[in-house]
Amino acid sequence: GNSVTQMEGPVTLSEEAFLTINCTYTATGYPSLFWYVQYPGEGLQLLLKATKADDKGSNKGFEATYRKETTSFHLEKGSVQVSDSAVYFCALSDSGGGADGLTFGKGTHLIIQP
Amino acid sequence: SAVISQKPSRDICQRGTSLTIQCQVDSQVTMMFWYRQQPGQSLTLIATANQGSEATYESGFVIDKFPISRPNLTFSTLTVSNMSPEDSSIYLCSVEANEKLFFGSGTQLSVL
Numbered sequence: 001g002n003s004v005t006q007m008e009g010p011v012t013l014s015e016e017a018f019l020t021i022n023c024t025y026t027a028t029g030y031p032s033l034f035w036y037v038q039y040p041g042e043g044l045q046l047l048l049k050a051t052k053a054d055d056k057g058s059n060k061g062f063e064a065t066y067r068k069e070t071t072s073f074h075l076e077k078g079s080v081q082v083s084d085s086a087v088y089f090c091a092l093s094d095s096g097g098g099a100d101g102l103t104f105g106k107g108t109h110l111i112i113q114p
Numbered sequence: 115s116a117v118i119s120q121k122p123s124r125d126i127c128q129r130g131t132s133l134t135i136q137c138q139v140d141s142q143v144t145m146m147f148w149y150r151q152q153p154g155q156s157l158t159l160i161a162t163a164n165q166g167s168e169a170t171y172e173s174g175f176v177i178d179k180f181p182i183s184r185p186n187l188t189f190s191t192l193t194v195s196n197m198s199p200e201d202s203s204i205y206l207c208s209v210e211a212n213e214k215l216f217f218g219s220g221t222q223l224s225v226l
Binding site (some may be wrong): 005036038041042043045046053089091100102103104105107 | 118120127152153156157159181206208214215216217218219220
């Protein structure tokens with residue numbers, strides 16, 4: 001079956017540091033890949049996505065590239081801010097992103113210190 | 115976009131009781147979903163709820179334990195029945211709109 005593995009947190013960084021949150025997946029076929037973010041007290045929201053190999057999703061300074069050869073979709077940001085503190089979920093879908101086909105990772109809690 | 119109001123945000127319940135979680139959306143949506151996140155685990159889909167039909171449950175989840183209502187296109191409830199400490203989790207509702215998924219802020223349930 002499908003599975004998503006992401007680095008465990010919490011990850012604590014100083015403001016303006018470089019961020020990488022690792023995500024690898026196991027899936028049959030060619031899934032779409034997603035990063036969701038949950039800010040404190042809010043619901044999950046889509047951060048970025050990529051639907052095929054070598055695609056790069058980007059949003060709010062975050063980027064992730066769909067690497068089929070390494071089955072990875074690592075999340076990166078060049079300079080983090082305190083407001084980026086949140087829980088980040090990597091996910092895959094083999095049904096175009098519909099919720100009935102989503103498989104989530106366990107989430108990575110990111111803490112940015114001023 | 116879709117704005118989802120989910121309540122309660124948290125509750126502490128006694129073993130053997132039931133809790134109903136409500137999910138209200140600010141627009142009409144066809145599909146609503148209920149997820150569970152147990153401590154240290156990933157989000158797991160419980161069931162899909164379409165208006166006018168019975169909910170479709172994922173493997174490992176049954177209607178007697180997690181009855182779901184979907185009376186109209188903007189509202190759904192999930193009941194956690196005959197609770198045990200193993201039901202302590204975060205429960206999330208989600209909707210699909212404009213080819214995107216939107217999530218409620220979750221209900222943190224603790225069962226004593």
